[in-house]
Each structure stands twice: as structure tokens, then as C-alpha cells.
Amino acid sequence: MSAVAVEGVWKFYGDFPALRDIHLQADAGACLALIGRNGAGKTTLLRAIAGFSRPGRGKILIFGNEPRATETRRRIGFIGHGISVYDELSALENLLLYARLYGLPDPRARALEWLERTGLERVRDGLVREFSRGMRQRLAVARAFLHDPSVLLLDEPFTALDDRAIAVLQHLLRDALARGKTIVMSTHQLREALELASHVALLVRGKVAFHGPCTAEMAADPGLVYARYGEG
């Protein structure tokens, strides 16, 4: 069974088809990089996989279940364009909130563990609104990994990260892949993405123009997929 299966998915905004008959799959332990120009449908697809919106046609399955099933949501970690943490709460309060919402057995211990892993333990009681951009990004990463998700959905995960946050995220993603987790990420930063990716899917105007394994050739020349399968 695929960890993530997208079967004939269409998504419409009014009459405009943002996604057109998308077929994709990612097995457990795979890292699928979704690439494409702005407006190609990467974010729309990731949000549909995460269960934030329902497809107009087709279906999406996460380990055989639909994304909005409670058990499925327990297995998904999502990093979107926003950091999804509250400015008016402290770092610890934010992680405690999500640890409780995910029903983790020892919320405080788990929150403290992730503050330490992301290098935020010294500012755990500081309000997020006082954090630097890099610290906020690391807290967002801790929030997404807190419940040890089986599927990580990452929308432009390396955008606007400082060097330390990129290093933290790359380390965590490699560790997750080594433990058999599945990653689906959309990105414009091809070099960072293709270093991790086992598979690549190129979206062009809401359609899959290419889907296949990430070869050494692609990793060496990140523009190759665009040149060969894109619109130039």
C-alpha cells in the first residue's frame, strides 16, 4: 500500500481547474519532490493531500484512508507557508498546545525534547512574537515533527530559512527518511530538494508533466527536469 496515493484528482477554483487529473504516489520511506513554476498547483495539491480542502474529483488516500480521517491526521505533519505557531504564546506553550491536541502521552516531556532538538530550550518561556525569524522557523519545524508523523507534507520548506534552520530541517528530514517516514515537499530550491528526493514530480499548469525516480543526473543538474519536461 502506498503511503500517499493521489488518484485522478481535479481541483477547481470556480471554473478554473487548478489541478487536472493528477495521479501520483509515494511509498513509505520515499521522498517526493513536487516541482513546478509559480501557479503550477503545488500548494493546492499539498493542501488537498493534507486534508485542508477536498478535491472536486478523484481521491486522495494516506495509508489507504482519506486525509480527514482522525487517525490519518495523527500521521500527518505539515509545514506550510506560515509557521502555524501563536505569537502571543511562549515556545513551550505552543508545543504543549499541539502535543495535547495530538493526544501525546507526556506532552511536557515531548515539548521539551523538541525545544532541545531545535536549539530553543533556552528561550522556551519567551513569547514567539519576540523571536527572530530563524527561531520562529525552528519552532515551526518542532511543531510539525512533535507527534512523530509518518507522512511529512512540506510546502516550500527551505524558503526564508536561515542557515541554522536549514541545517536543522535537513538533519531531521534525513533522519525521518532513515526511519521509513514519507516526505512530499513542494519546492523551488531544487538543489536542496533533489539531495533528499527519491522521486520527482513536475507540475505544469495543474497537470503532472513528469513523475519518476530522481536520478543522479537530475541531482547533478537540477534544471534538467524543467528543460526536458517543462515548458522551457
Next chain:
Amino acid sequence: MGFFRAALVVMMKDLRAEVRTKEAINASLGFAVVILVLFSFAFDPEADTTKAISGGLLWIVFAFAGALVLNRSFARELPNDCLDALVAAPISGAALFLGKALANYVLVLAVELVSLPVFGVFYNVRWTSRFGELMLVLALGTWGLTVIGTVFSALTVNIRLREVMLPMLTYPILTPALMAAMRLTMELIVGNAIGPETARWLRMLIGFDVVYTAVSLFLVETVLVG
């Protein structure tokens, strides 16, 4: 995680955030007190007609002041895309809604409880003469206001003119509850108990709360995800 526990976690999060920022409660309380004070200059506090309409005035103030709290309810989730993380969490949309509604209920009720003594002083009304019954009406009317306001706050969260849209959508639906609360409050403020005649309004208020709470809990998942 259990339904009520999840709702409690969401409620505590919203209350903690509001206590830190005080952005909704300050605006709402300020609005309520200013309107009550200003209107008190327009009417003669000794006149019986003033006392008769003051219950209605009180609920109009509560409804408008409440909208300032309710507008912030889901809008609070917009910075940093926090709503995504809440929707992604393995809790039901109904639990999320209930948590937010309870937090709003506490905040709106707090504004009302501070406004009542101001109302008593400026309108020369002995509002404590039927205190228990008045608190019951306040609790029921405020729950109706909160439930409708919270569900429309979720519906309008991504609309650019949500501050305008929320009252426009909320008040027409709230009309039966506001009518009932006004009629009951008018009687209680002049010292009359809830009798057989006014009990109909109380039943209507309870029915409104039950029906709209059930409908909101049922529909909120669709409102949040589509």
C-alpha cells in the same frame, strides 16, 4: 483525545492569547460602556418608558459589543496560518468550534457582567431585584449570540470585509434570540418575575440555543474544510 478535552484545550489557548493581548476584550468593553453612557444622556433616567426600553437597549449594546469579540475568534488564527495547524490536528471540527465558542462565551459574558453595573447606575435601574433570573436570561442569550457569531466567524474568516460581513450575517439569524432576551430582560429589570406569559420567550430562547448549537456542531466541519 476526547471531544470535551480537545474543546477545553482550544478554549484555554484562546483565553490565554486574549489575556495576553486584550485586543478584543478592551475594544468590546470600551464600546459597551461608551454606548451605555452616551445613551443615558439621551433619555431621562426617571421616566418609566426609559426603564421599559432599557432592556432592549442593553441587548443591542451586548450584541454589538459581542461582535467585536466574535470577529477576532477565527481571525486570531490568520497570522502565521495557525488555522491550518488546528484543522490538521486530529480533533473534530465540532470540538474546535466548541472550544472557540466557549472562549467567546467567557469573554462576552465578562463584558456583559462589567456593563451591567454601569447600566444600573446610568439608567437608575435596580437590575439586581431579579438577579438569578436575569443571570439565566443573560447566560442563555449570550450563548445564542456566541454560537451564531462563532460559526459565522469561521465562515467569514477568509473574507476581506469580514468585520462588516459578520454582523450582517449574524444579526438577522439572531433576531428571535434577541427578541426573547429583550422581552425577558425588560420584565426582569422592572421587577416582574418570569410568569406564564413570559415563559414562552424563555422556552423560545432555550429552543434557539439548542437548535443552533446542534446545527453549528454538525456544519462546522464543512465550513472549515469545504
